[in-house]
Amino acid sequence: MSFDIPDDRRYLESHEWALEDDGTVRVGITDFAQDELGDVVFVELPDEGDSLTQEEQFGVIESIKAVSDLYAPVSGEVVAINEALFDAPELVNEDPFGDGWMLEIDADDASELENLLSPEEYEEQIA
Amino acid sequence: MPLQTPPLRGLHDERGAKFTEFGGWDMPVEFDSIRTEHAAVREDVGVFDVSHMGQIHVTGPDATELMQRLTSNDVSRLHVGDSQYAAITDEEGIVIDDTVVYRLPNESDEGAADEDGEATYLFVPNAGADESTHERWITYRNEWDLEATVDNRTDEYAMLAVQGPNAAALVDDVIDEDVAELARFEAQYATVDGVECWTARTGYTGEDGFELIVPWSAAEDIWSQFDCQPCGLGARDTLRIEAGLLLAGQDFDRESNPRTPYEAGIGFTVDLETEFVGREALARVREEGVEEELVGFQLIDRGVPRHGYDITNTETRVIGTVTSGTMSPSLGKPIGLGYVPVEYAEPGTTLQVIVRGQSKKARVETTPFIDTV
Numbered sequence: 001m002s003f004d005i006p007d008d009r010r011y012l013e014s015h016e017w018a019l020e021d022d023g024t025v026r027v028g029i030t031d032f033a034q035d036e037l038g039d040v041v042f043v044e045l046p047d048e049g050d051s052l053t054q055e056e057q058f059g060v061i062e063s064i065k066a067v068s069d070l071y072a073p074v075s076g077e078v079v080a081i082n083e084a085l086f087d088a089p090e091l092v093n094e095d096p097f098g099d100g101w102m103l104e105i106d107a108d109d110a111s112e113l114e115n116l117l118s119p120e121e122y123e124e125q126i127a
Numbered sequence: 128m129p130l131q132t133p134p135l136r137g138l139h140d141e142r143g144a145k146f147t148e149f150g151g152w153d154m155p156v157e158f159d160s161i162r163t164e165h166a167a168v169r170e171d172v173g174v175f176d177v178s179h180m181g182q183i184h185v186t187g188p189d190a191t192e193l194m195q196r197l198t199s200n201d202v203s204r205l206h207v208g209d210s211q212y213a214a215i216t217d218e219e220g221i222v223i224d225d226t227v228v229y230r231l232p233n234e235s236d237e238g239a240a241d242e243d244g245e246a247t248y249l250f251v252p253n254a255g256a257d258e259s260t261h262e263r264w265i266t267y268r269n270e271w272d273l274e275a276t277v278d279n280r281t282d283e284y285a286m287l288a289v290q291g292p293n294a295a296a297l298v299d300d301v302i303d304e305d306v307a308e309l310a311r312f313e314a315q316y317a318t319v320d321g322v323e324c325w326t327a328r329t330g331y332t333g334e335d336g337f338e339l340i341v342p343w344s345a346a347e348d349i350w351s352q353f354d355c356q357p358c359g360l361g362a363r364d365t366l367r368i369e370a371g372l373l374l375a376g377q378d379f380d381r382e383s384n385p386r387t388p389y390e391a392g393i394g395f396t397v398d399l400e401t402e403f404v405g406r407e408a409l410a411r412v413r414e415e416g417v418e419e420e421l422v423g424f425q426l427i428d429r430g431v432p433r434h435g436y437d438i439t440n441t442e443t444r445v446i447g448t449v450t451s452g453t454m455s456p457s458l459g460k461p462i463g464l465g466y467v468p469v470e471y472a473e474p475g476t477t478l479q480v481i482v483r484g485q486s487k488k489a490r491v492e493t494t495p496f497i498d499t500v
Contacts, residue, residue: 001143038361039162041454042431042461060483062431064161064454065361067483086429093160 003031003126006097010073010113011122012055017097018073023110025074028101029061029092032126037063040092043085045103050078052105054112059102061092072105074112080104133178134285134346142357150254150376152179155359165365165456167356168332169497172291174353175363177331181257182280182340183264186233186247189273194248197267198228199388199405201398202248205230210312210327214388214396215252215260216405220412221385224260224375225393226250227329229314249280249325249340253375257281267404285346289353290336290366298337301352302326306337311500319349331363333370333499365453368462371423371494377434378421378450378464387412390466392421392494419447419466423494425458426480428487432463437481438489446471449480455496462496463489 005011009019015033019026034040042062052058052072059070081103085091092100107113117125130153133139139146144155155176158164167173185194194202200213210229214222228250252260261279268275289298299307304317306326314327322345330336341349364374373379373393379386388397389412399410426432432452437445452463463480471478476491 038157039160039456042429044429062454064365064456065156067431067433090162 001035003035004097005030005119005123007119009097010116010118012071012073012116013125014069014071016071016073018113018116020107020110020113023107024079025076025105025107025110025113026101027073027103027105028096029070030122031096033068034093034096034100037061037066037068039064040089043089043092043102045081045085046078048078048081052076052078054115070102073116074105074107075109076105076107078103079106131179133176134343135176135178135350138347138350139176139357144357144359147360149360150179150256152254154179155357157359157361158357161359161361161365162456164356164358164362168291168334168358168362168366169457170292171356172289172293172297173356173358173362174350175288175290175358176285176350177288177338177363178285178346179254180286181252181254181260182249182284182286183252183257183261184247184249184278184280185264185275187275188245189268190248190275191246193264193268193271193273193275193277194228194250195401196271196403197264198226198250199397199403199409200228201401202228202230203401205246207232207246208313208315210314210329212393212396214393215263216388216403216409217381218405218408219385220387220405220408221381222379222388222391222393223381224252224256225373225396226252229325229327231325232316251286256375283343284340285343287339287341287346287350287353288330288332288336289339289355290330290332290334292335294334294336297353297355298326319352320345322349324349331370331372332366333372333495333497334366335500364451365456368451368453368464369455369457369496370499371464371496373421374451384448384450384466386421386466387417389413390417390420417469419468420472421450421464421466422472423492423496424463424465424478424480424489425492425496426461426463426487426489430480430482430485430487431461432480432482432489438465438467439479439481439486440471441477441479443479443486446478457497462492464494467491
């Protein structure tokens with residue numbers, strides 16, 4: 001089975017993706033991760049205004065069969081969360097790189113993204 | 128120890144199933160998605176490979192007595208083609224396993240009940256329990272000097288479960304005989320594509336349906352006859368929790384969570400008029416009452432209850448443990464099962480479940496959580 005791995009973003013070994021736009025980093029989980037989890041039924045996210053440090057746990061995602069922690073790709077302040085996931089967590093399955101996004105972080109230092117995996121490296125990890 | 132594989136493993140692989148270890152078997156957990164498979168069974172029909180379930184065959188002049196003394200229900204009530212849910216208990220009345228006992232036609236008399244009482248039984252221990260159950264039957268048979276043959280036929284038979292409101296129509300199309308006329312818990316031999324299968328109107332989903340015990344070598348052919356949604360153990364779990372049905376090793380476990388049938392909510396399987404291992408202990412429990420019992424609950428706050436989470440009262444004192452939990456696909460609500468002291472067991476009682484350190488409000492509900500057959 002092959003999975004989408006968009007080449008416009010960076011990846012964590014724990015299967016989150018990070019897409020930077022002018023210092024703001026949008027975060028979600030990968031196609032591979034949503035497939036592994038199966039039907040997502042619950043997402044727990046931080047509040048806007050919370051501070052995160054890189055690789056800190058920021059939330060939890062639960063499918064019918066499993067529970068997984070979510071980790072921050074960069075340090076910074078949470079400036080937006082995807083509240084649509086509270087009523088429709090299945091968006092993570094349906095569109096993990098789009099409507100299934102989870103939060104946006106105003107990055108303290110966007111160069112932290114360089115510590116993450118490139119699309120090629122992530123593809124190798126899940127191969 | 129290598130995992131046992133069902134005879135349908137190759138077909139499941141081709142279909143793109145995901146697998147999980149369960150009771151020592153490598154079984155399909157999901158074919159498409161749990162939600163899709165669950166909905167198929169609630170609204171239409173789905174087919175499960177349940178070949179991990181044990182198959183033990185008991186026959187001979189003392190077969191009835193052996194079955195009577197090792198299961199909690201009254202097997203003497205079974206006519207040929209009947210089946211019965213029962214517990215297997217130890218001397219203390221603790222549930223070792225739960226099982227369905229089928230009375231088969233005697234091989235010698237082509238289906239008629241034997242007038243001298245000789246009977247043939249097939250019963251179905253849970254996955255991974257077939258060997259220990261077989262040993263238990265042999266040990267007691269020898270100790271009691273009974274004349275009965277006990278065969279573990281788990282490796283000879285596969286088992287399929289066709290479940291859902293449209294199961295009868297599908298089974299009627301596939302099976303030569305008119306099995307749609309069978310009542311709940313009735314069974315008979317029926318043929319699929321020329322192969323004789325033990326076909327019972329039983330299941331584990333809360334829906335109408337049939338379970339077919341089929342020769343291992345014919346399993347692929349028979350599975351392929353059922354043109355409907357294939358379902359894995361993931362959907363089986365969400366369906367059975369909604370139906371309030373127990374999972375061995377989770378909702379009861381002789382070692383880690385020893386429970387009597389009365390605590391586990393299956394007191395109806397205990398017939399104290401019969402003599403069986405554990406009867407005296409259970410008569411005392413029946414007399415004195417239980418201190419704890421299994422309840423169903425719904426989480427009112429957001430979150431998903433899981434096996435092993437603590438249950439507290441509203442004063443945050445730990446009073447029990449979640450044994451099973453899920454986000455109910457049918458209800459769209461988080462539900463679970465767990466043991467609590469009887470004073471907290473009344474439907475409507477408010478409890479708390481500790482979900483990863485956070486206290487979430489829950490309410491005791493009557494089970495099954497959904498309407499079942």
